[in-house]
Amino acid sequence: MVKMNNKKISDNKKISDNKNLIIAIGIILVICTIILALFNTINFQTPPQGLMILIESTGEPTGLDTMVEQMKQRDITGILMVTPEFVNNNCEAVKKALSYEKLELVPSNVGAPFWGIPYEEQKSRIVTMMDEIEECVGFRPRIISSRYMASDMNTIKVAEELGIEYVTARGTTGNKATVYEIEDYNVKILSVSLIALVPFEYGSLCDFSFYERAGCPSDMREELDRAMLPLTDKEIGWFGEHHRITPTSHTYIGGGLKIWNDMWLDYWNTNNVNWVTLDEFMSTPDWVLPLWQIPINQNNPYTVEKVHPLIPYEDDEKVDNMCSVI
Numbered sequence: 127m128v129k130m131n132n133k134k135i136s137d138n139k140k141i142s143d144n145k146n147l148i149i150a151i152g153i154i155l156v157i158c159t160i161i162l163a164l165f166n167t168i169n170f171q172t173p174p175q176g177l178m179i180l181i182e183s184t185g186e187p188t189g190l191d192t193m194v195e196q197m198k199q200r201d202i203t204g205i206l207m208v209t210p211e212f213v214n215n216n217c218e219a220v221k222k223a224l225s226y227e228k229l230e231l232v233p234s235n236v237g238a239p240f241w242g243i244p245y246e247e248q249k250s251r252i253v254t255m256m257d258e259i260e261e262c263v264g265f266r267p268r269i270i271s272s273r274y275m276a277s278d279m280n281t282i283k284v285a286e287e288l289g290i291e292y293v294t295a296r297g298t299t300g301n302k303a304t305v306y307e308i309e310d311y312n313v314k315i316l317s318v319s320l321i322a323l324v325p326f327e328y329g330s331l332c333d334f335s336f337y338e339r340a341g342c343p344s345d346m347r348e349e350l351d352r353a354m355l356p357l358t359d360k361e362i363g364w365f366g367e368h369h370r371i372t373p374t375s376h377t378y379i380g381g382g383l384k385i386w387n388d389m390w391l392d393y394w395n396t397n398n399v400n401w402v403t404l405d406e407f408m409s410t411p412d413w414v415l416p417l418w419q420i421p422i423n424q425n426n427p428y429t430v431e432k433v434h435p436l437i438p439y440e441d442d443e444k445v446d447n448m449c450s451v452i
Contacts, residue, residue: 174354174369176399177303177407178204179318180229181334181376182212187219189381192445193390194223196381200394203228203401207271207294209236210258217262224263230404231267232294233259239276241424249284256288268292269404274426275318275330279417285313292316292408296423299365299412301331301353303372306420307411314408315420318372323349328425332374333386339427340434343389350393366412371399384443 180193197204206220206229213220224231233255240248252270260266269292270285271277277293285293293313297320298304306315319331326345329335331353336346353371373393379386 172356172369173398173400174371175407176203176371176373176397176401177404178202178401179207179232179332179372179374180204180380181207181234181332181374182209182216183334183376184378185212185215187212187216187223187377189377189379189387189445190219190223192381192387193375193377194226194229196387196391196394197229198226201228201401202394203403205230205232205269205404207232207234207275208259209234210255211236213259213262221263228403230269231259231263232269232271233267234271234275235273237273239274239426240272240281241276241278241422243278243280245280245283248280249287252281252284252288252290269294269316274428276424277315278422279420282308282311282313282315282417282420286311292404294318295420296320296425297330298421298423300361301349301371302357302361302365303370303407304366304413305368305370305408305411307414308420309414309416311417314411316372316408317421317423318374319353319370320423321349322352328423328427330374331372332376333379333390334374334376335427337379337383337386337435338433340436342436343385347389347393350397354398368410368412370407378439382445383439384445387445 178197180190182190206223208220208231210233220231223229235251235255237251256266256270268290270290271294272281275294275296277295281293291313293315295315295317298317300322301319303319304317306317308315321327321329321331321335323345326335326339326341329339331349333346336342350373357365357367357369375381375390380390381387
């Protein structure tokens with residue numbers, strides 16, 4: 127009887143040990159699953175590369191100092207898009223902005239956008255704007271643009287002839303910015319981020335695009351946050367695997383109007399963006415295509431009938447002490 131009891135106790139102990147082992151293995155598997163899921167999430171949520179675009183579209187550098195100083199304090203990279211007319215009238219302000227070494231200059235032509243403009247006319251306009259801007263800043267810029275960030279095949283051909291490295295283009299892939307490399311050319315195209323939200327669709331991911339069409343800073347902030355969401359497998363298949371964004375500001379809005387500047391400060395202070403230089407941004411193309419196959423977007427939603435600011439500019443609260451660092 128004692129032997130049978132001992133055997134029974136021994137069997138029960140084995141069963142108990144086996145149960146404990148199974149439970150331990152189960153716990154380990156659960157922990158490993160959680161760790162793997164977290165690891166995959168961290169890798170999947172790698173922050174997008176970002177490059178701010180500042181646009182000077184008025185006669186005065188309203189808000190330019192403010193935004194450049196705020197970006198400098200936060201180590202945010204960007205490009206500054208200016209016309210030769212603006213540079214001629216505000217040369218010292220431009221040179222001051224460019225003293226921030228992570229801001230690169232983009233000459234932009236003041237005339238009709240570079241869509242369907244003959245080659246020789248585009249060449250003449252590009253050479254003239256480059257010459258006038260170089261006279262102020264003392265160097266030849268490496269990237270060019272035109273109104274609405276427009277370009278076409280002739281723009282690329284002129285850039286190739288003149289040794290210009292980069293050309294902007296109106297967005298072609300939603301709020302994701304895209305880099306195109308062109309077969310047999312030494313020019314790359316920066317296709318900028320657009321707004322995917324229907325009431326503001328076809329505008330660039332820019333405060334002006336919201337402001338001029340009755341939008342609020344909160345509308346833009348929601349779209350900025352949406353642009354930072356990881357790309358889905360479908361989006362990667364459609365648009366390319368590199369996650370890039372180009373948030374954009376007309377500085378008289380972003381650096382001049384308080385509620386818009388507050389939005390930018392909050393975004394910069396809380397975003398998860400990997401801000402990189404122009405060369406880093408452009409280094410790896412999403413697509414390598416022949417020139418004839420590069421998509422061109424000619425949507426321009428800024429016609430007179432579409433401009434309806436909620437508050438007239440003169441009535442909107444301005445940024446106090448625009449030159450201060452915040």
